[in-house]
Amino acid sequence: MKATDLQNLNIAIIGAGYGGAASAKALSLLGATVNVYEQASKIGEVGAGIGLRPSTMDRFRQWGSFEAIAAVSSPSDTFEILTADNNPIMEEAWPGINDFEVETKTHLIHRGDFIDALIGVLPEGMVHLGHKLIEIQDQGATSVLTFANGTVVEADLVIGADGIKSVVRKALFGDNQPVFSGEHAYRAVISMEEAADMINDDNLRMFIGRGTKVYLLPLRHRNQLSFDITALCPDSTWAPEVSKEQLLATVAGFDERIVAMARNLDMDTVSIRAVYDINPVDSWHTDSVVIMGDAAHAMLHHQGQGANSAIMDAGALADALLEADSVAEALALFQATRKPVTDELQRISRSGWSEDELNEVFPGQKPASQSKVEV
Template sequence: MQPSELKDLRIAIVGAGYGGAAAARALGLLGADVTVYEQANAIREVGAGIGLRPVTMNRFRQWGIFDAIARVSSPSEYFEIVTATGEPIMRETWPADGEQTHTHLIHRGDFIEALLGVLPEGMVRLGHRLERVEDRGDRSLLAFADGTTVEADLVVGADGIKSVVRQQLFSDRAPVFSGEHAYRAVISTDDAHGMVNDDNLRMYIGRGTKVYLLPLRHRRQVSFDITALCPDGTWTPRVTKDDMLRTVDGFDERLVDITRGLDMNTVNVRAVYDIDPVDTWHSDSAVLVGDAAHSMLHHQGQGANSAIEDAGALADALRTAASVKEGLALYQATRKPVTDTLQSISRQGWTENGIDDVFPGQKPATAATGK
């Protein structure tokens, strides 16, 4: 599209999470009139740590925000998988890309704050809970709980796994329970019982449980994550300290000690869900990005990275194509095959006997079939 056409484009983004904030930055740089509508009255990102891959960091470099992200993250050299008691299974060096950019480890809260911090004042409007979206062909209408309505040339649904935009316009299929729970906390490095002495992500696996230790050196903290099998699909289940200790029974005693020392008031507990692939992500005036389009299980650590790349690909497509309609089609054609594959791989999960399914040809110490 011509620069003049992009500047006349009115874009409404629903959701100020990873995908929404990244889309606001990428589309704003095109010169479009962008507004982000977020249902929360304050931005507060719960959870723990994530890894930002080189392709993501290079998007930030392209958008002029690399330094803002780098200041609140730690570069990492490799990802290591070990047994429950610490015997090596495999180690994979994170790829470097462009100017030797490495994977960076970051806390979700720092990530959201850094992304939102580079957006123009007034671009994000809080307290706007979407109730209805209407596709009117070349424009779409948003209706919010406070009675506000907004028309836009393009609505970007970045409203997560329970996306109203997706459910009303593209797919009403419900999220899918994985049969797992995730228990996440951020602890001081001093409380890690000497298990963290570098900037590399480690995963301990055994008996259907995965324990992740993700260093956040810039905070002098560690993201501690237990993912365990559980049949309770309640979105926010009630879990006790004893329940958590049972999931790490037989693991390295230091991991057991970390679990025993957790303050349950600081542990984020949730059932793990994703969605089945969505056939169509766009109409002529509405489109999905991030978890709204392709929420996936966290085993591959690709949720946030995929959302950022969606934002970049959407901006690239609109810049390249002759119209919004053609740009949205190009965006879906570019991103959907990639995320369909990642959703499928992420559902394989991780077991001591499943490494080869995820890393074919890697010749790990133990390899058979995944779940």
């Protein structure tokens, strides 16, 4: 689109998470008027650590946000996969480190620090808290948004970055309900001292047991460790109650130092969630509305690509607006560019367990997300 067209573009982004905040930065740099509407009354992100891949960090470099992210993260060279009792299976460099003009490593970061850094580089007043979307009317060239607080907004482009339970997706693109994976995720952040001698660098380690995976993700810039456990479990309660004894049972047979870390956890500090994704969404856009991130392609966390995919969506959307002649053409180009990639990531992320493991926990059946899905 021409610079004058982009400067006259009024964009409303629903959701101030990773994808929404990154889109706000990328699109505001094009000269568009951007407003972000977030239903929460304050910005916050629970959970633990994630890895931002080189391609993601390169986007931040393009947007002038690299230093803000780097200041609250640790650069990582490799990831390692080990058996439950700490015998090496493989170690590889993060892919893409040398794909750019400047060596660009994966950066390990706490989710809270990440969202704070993303929001921190946006102009003051761009993010509007306490705005829960209750209705969207797609009028073709524009759309009208109605929020629970009575605010009504009209925009030339609406971006639904409102997560796995997206209101925008349900209203316009199909009621793809969250699908239970058959897994629980237990996440905590502990001090580096509690990691015994298991961590002496900035590299991610995954330990594979039967029906359980343990991830140790160093946050050495914080002197902390992200301690994450993913375990097969038939309980689909969104936020299940899990006892210390149940948690310890999931890591039985792991290296004694991992068991000790679990035993020493304060359960009040552990984020406990059943794990969900969605089936692929057939269409992501109309002529003036588009969904992205988890709203378009929520995926399981086995590949560590959820947040990265949202950032890459933001970059691809900005690129499409620059390349196309109109908003409608840009949204079609965005979907054509990103959907094949995220469809494949969704498919791969659902193949994280062996048939024997699944049959052990789900005798005679599979959780819906582990069944074959055509994409």
